[in-house]
Amino acid sequence: MYLSIIIPTLNEEKNLDRLLSQLKNCIFSDYEIIVADSNSKDKTVEIANKYGCIITEGGRPARGRNNGAKIAKGEVLFFLDADLRLSKNFLDYAIFEYKDRKLNVASFNLYPIKSKLLLNKFILDLLYNRPQIILQKIFPMGAMGIVIDKKIFKALKGFDESISLAEDHWLVQQAAKRGVFGIIKSSHIFMPTRRFDKDGYIRTALKYFFCGLYMFFIGPPKGDIFKYDFDHYKDKKK
Numbered sequence: 012m013y014l015s016i017i018i019p020t021l022n023e024e025k026n027l028d029r030l031l032s033q034l035k036n037c038i039f040s041d042y043e044i045i046v047a048d049s050n051s052k053d054k055t056v057e058i059a060n061k062y063g064c065i066i067t068e069g070g071r072p073a074r075g076r077n078n079g080a081k082i083a084k085g086e087v088l089f090f091l092d093a094d095l096r097l098s099k100n101f102l103d104y105a106i107f108e109y110k111d112r113k114l115n116v117a118s119f120n121l122y123p124i125k126s127k128l129l130l131n132k133f134i135l136d137l138l139y140n141r142p143q144i145i146l147q148k149i150f151p152m153g154a155m156g157i158v159i160d161k162k163i164f165k166a167l168k169g170f171d172e173s174i175s176l177a178e179d180h181w182l183v184q185q186a187a188k189r190g191v192f193g194i195i196k197s198s199h200i201f202m203p204t205r206r207f208d209k210d211g212y213i214r215t216a217l218k219y220f221f222c223g224l225y226m227f228f229i230g231p232p233k234g235d236i237f238k239y240d241f242d243h244y245k246d247k248k249k
Contacts, residue, residue: 012110014042014102015085015161019075021049023093024058030093031062037102043084047075055093073170073178080161080169088164090157090179096124096201104197105158115160115190116183118153119200120144135202138220143194150227151192153183156200163189174231176222181231 016034020027031044046059049069059066067082069075076090087109098104109117120140123132143152157179163186170178183192225232 012041012087012106013085014039014087014089014106015079015083016042016044016089016091017047017076017079017083018044018064018091018093019047019049019069019072019079020051020055020059020093021069022051022053022055024051024054026094027055028058030091030095030097031058031064033097034102035062037100039102039106042089042102045079045083047079049075071172073172073174077169077172080164083161086161088159088161090159092155092202094203095155098199098201101198105195108195108197109158109193112193113191114158114193114195115163116151116153116186117158117193117195118143118151118183119156119195119198121155122199122201124201124203147192147194150223151183151187152180152223154179155202157183158195159183159186160190171231173233175235176232177219177226178231180223181226184226 018027018030027046034044044059044062044064045067046056046064047067047069048056048059049071056066065082067078069078072092079090080088105119108114120143121135123135139152146152154177159182164182166189167182167185170182172178174181186192222232
């Protein structure tokens, strides 16, 4: 199985270097890495080139992922956010489980990088991991790390770029109607809490909660129903 790993980026030089290093340290190596960059002003593209990545034009996350998928050669697509940290031998376990369980689309529970802060772990478990497990048959959820068969992705015409928030969840839900969905347990994704830190935990949690309700009862949110800023949580130099 040949894998295409697709990473959308915008000024992620520090995070991307760490992520690519973790991927390269895995035994599984039958893959290509595509970085869809949104005109970064730092050394993101330079770092991607250093690791032999394929560079393509990015944009907001959905567009970047779609652009990466258009040139992907793999039969399976693996979308990863650039600011993640991964468990040891992440690809080795994740791909083995994906194949062994005969999955067609998969995602992961999420854990905070700031693992010493019990509040972060408690909030993620309460608001995401537990619901993701309990509701996986009726409301599949996937974010930050998504594995999907390319044929299904193409049949769905990729991520819907008109969705304002949680287009990744919508893709997973539509893909689950065409194939087998599962939550991969053998590998772990650790996410930063910078969006929570910037926007506030309660505010962010409520935004995604109401977005989920909207998506379940009405459909994917489009327009400016739920405001989403890309890269806004970083300090901007004047």
